[in-house]
Amino acid sequence: MSTIQVQALHKKYNGLHAVRGISFSVEKGEVFGFLGPNGAGKTSTINMLTGLARPSSGTITIHGMDALKHTKDIQSRIGVVPDESNLYDDLSGLDNLSFCASLYGMKKADRIRKARELLTSFSLDAARDRPFRTYSKGMKRKLTIAAAIIHEPEILFLDEPTSGIDVESARQIRRLIRSLHDQGVTIFLTTHYIEDAERLCDRIAFIVEGVIVETDTVSALLSRNKDTREVAFKAVEGGRHLHDAVKQRWPDVTIRAVSAEGIRVVLEHETSIMPFLKLFESCGFDLLEARIIHQSLEDVFVSITGIDIDRLEKAREAEST
Amino acid sequence: MNRVQAFLSILSKDMKTYYLKPPNISWGLIFPLAWTLMFFIRTEGDVDVLELLPGVMGLSILFGTTSMLAVTITFERKQRSFERLLLAPISVNVLMLAKTSGAILFGIANAFVPVLMALLLADLSNVGWLAVLGGVFFISITSTFLGLFIAVSVREVFEAQTFSNFFRFPMIFLCGLFVPIGDLPLFLRPLSHILPLTYGVDILRNGIEHTALFPLWLNFGVLMLFSVGLFGLSTRMIKKRWIL
Numbered sequence A: 001m002s003t004i005q006v007q008a009l010h011k012k013y014n015g016l017h018a019v020r021g022i023s024f025s026v027e028k029g030e031v032f033g034f035l036g037p038n039g040a041g042k043t044s045t046i047n048m049l050t051g052l053a054r055p056s057s058g059t060i061t062i063h064g065m066d067a068l069k070h071t072k073d074i075q076s077r078i079g080v081v082p083d084e085s086n087l088y089d090d091l092s093g094l095d096n097l098s099f100c101a102s103l104y105g106m107k108k109a110d111r112i113r114k115a116r117e118l119l120t121s122f123s124l125d126a127a128r129d130r131p132f133r134t135y136s137k138g139m140k141r142k143l144t145i146a147a148a149i150i151h152e153p154e155i156l157f158l159d160e161p162t163s164g165i166d167v168e169s170a171r172q173i174r175r176l177i178r179s180l181h182d183q184g185v186t187i188f189l190t191t192h193y194i195e196d197a198e199r200l201c202d203r204i205a206f207i208v209e210g211v212i213v214e215t216d217t218v219s220a221l222l223s224r225n226k227d228t229r230e231v232a233f234k235a236v237e238g239g240r241h242l243h244d245a246v247k248q249r250w251p252d253v254t255i256r257a258v259s260a261e262g263i264r265v266v267l268e269h270e271t272s273i274m275p276f277l278k279l280f281e282s283c284g285f286d287l288l289e290a291r292i293i294h295q296s297l298e299d300v301f302v303s304i305t306g307i308d309i310d311r312l313e314k315a316r317e318a319e320s321t
Numbered sequence B: 001m002n003r004v005q006a007f008l009s010i011l012s013k014d015m016k017t018y019y020l021k022p023p024n025i026s027w028g029l030i031f032p033l034a035w036t037l038m039f040f041i042r043t044e045g046d047v048d049v050l051e052l053l054p055g056v057m058g059l060s061i062l063f064g065t066t067s068m069l070a071v072t073i074t075f076e077r078k079q080r081s082f083e084r085l086l087l088a089p090i091s092v093n094v095l096m097l098a099k100t101s102g103a104i105l106f107g108i109a110n111a112f113v114p115v116l117m118a119l120l121l122a123d124l125s126n127v128g129w130l131a132v133l134g135g136v137f138f139i140s141i142t143s144t145f146l147g148l149f150i151a152v153s154v155r156e157v158f159e160a161q162t163f164s165n166f167f168r169f170p171m172i173f174l175c176g177l178f179v180p181i182g183d184l185p186l187f188l189r190p191l192s193h194i195l196p197l198t199y200g201v202d203i204l205r206n207g208i209e210h211t212a213l214f215p216l217w218l219n220f221g222v223l224m225l226f227s228v229g230l231f232g233l234s235t236r237m238i239k240k241r242w243i244l
Helices: A042-050 A071-075 A093-102 A108-121 A137-149 A167-182 A193-199 A216-223 A239-250 A274-282 A297-305 A307-319 B001-020 B022-042 B051-076 B081-086 B092-121 B131-154 B157-174 B187-193 B195-209 B216-242
Strands: A004-013 A017-028 A033-034 A055-060 A078-081 A154-160 A186-191 A201-206 A211-217 A228-235 A255-259 A260-267 A285-291
Touching: A004 A042, A004 A071, A017 A042, A017 A211, A033 A042, A033 A193, A042 A055, A042 A078, A042 A154, A042 A186, A055 B081, A093 A108, A093 A137, A093 B001, A108 A137, A137 A154, A137 A167, A167 A186, A167 A193, A186 A193, A193 A297, A201 A216, A201 A297, A211 A216, A211 A297, A216 A297, A228 A239, A239 A255, A239 A260, A239 A274, A260 A285, A260 B022, A274 A285, A297 B131, B001 B022, B001 B051, B001 B092, B022 B051, B022 B092, B051 B081, B051 B092, B051 B131, B051 B157, B051 B195, B081 B092, B092 B216, B131 B157, B131 B195, B131 B216, B157 B187, B195 B216
Parallel strands: A033 A186, A033 A201, A078 A154, A154 A186
Antiparallel strands: A004 A017, A004 A055, A201 A211, A228 A260, A228 A285, A255 A260
């Protein structure tokens, strides 16, 4: 039996259809990623799974229990990291963790011991007695994750865990997620960072505008377009000239991207890059680079969802500012 | 056991982060003091401390409790730390009882500031302390739950303060705190009877001045009904509005 089983889940807010009949399952001990742009329905889904929102229709079963009927039983076995760090500004790191543990019935000695352990493993030892409001964004994120796992939940829900934090903290959080995975914790992760999904998840669901468009293992997704390769060409003359030359010679060739420096061309099956090199030489272009690009999850995401990757990048930039 | 522990943890956290903060302690002391001094200065001739005491106690509780709830609930909701409590494996009823207990205790403490002052100025040997304690307790509960109802009805802290005043200021004049209900214009008197503070202050008058409009059982009964009603309404609103 799956640890999480979702069937035909819908969520409407004042006429806005945030989630449109999604179905998926998460197996025990799996890291399951929900990947999609902002506003795709990721947080609405996590809120329904954790009991912070009621589905408009559909069913959620967690550990074999109906999540709508046994919300509190389920909440005792899950940990939730929201998309914003929401601990108490006036409490110290240690007090915040101890308070969160107390809500799950942990005895005082146990919660203090566990809180200290977590503070050490998250490199927050030196800041343990400082009020939460004095923490940096990365430190706040780490403490929020520590607060979600202090009661040792069987399932951990992480909503955009590395969003808007520094590189080192993000790396530390990824290490922690891997370590929890190794300990057998089932992890449900939402992100709009494709690299996070690729590095951390066993399986990924692509969600766009409230609909799951694809669910598969990372390796299966990556092998989808294995017959298709892309080659990046860069020339002094720039991408527009390369584009025009290719299109004039082979109108059916797919050009994935055109930039100021060059182009990205899709090579079907065993097509060689030699004809392109000859073409550019005959045109007198001063070629700077010809590089075969291996298919990334980002490419698969773009080809399946049709989403402009720039949209994701802009969302990231907006978030980091 | 988990519920008791969670209840005590939330109460102790609120005490530490809100109620025992120096600004709130000083506010809890200054507010009743200011009310008392205002009546001393404005009253011509001899001041009857015992006559003023129930009204000042009632006001201190009302303002203390309703103001604090706007902070402890509306602010936490705005900061999203309230979500953390909604995600904990405790019922909304236990959670809200824990969140309001601090305000109830704060209200009770506020009520006794004017009593300590009155001890210096008047003979309180004839006071029926049991009725006074009961009155203070129930005024604190109903005022806190009124504050809770206000806090769950709004989104912003400033809205909570504004909405509180919509209830609080009419109560100063309509609940028999300083103007006897019998002296109010006839058309305003029905309003007095639908406000919980009227019954709370009547209990205090019963204990302090040994005069009352209504029998004690009726006063306590009405306050209990108000408490249950306001708490039930508030928790229903939380389940409906906050768990979307």
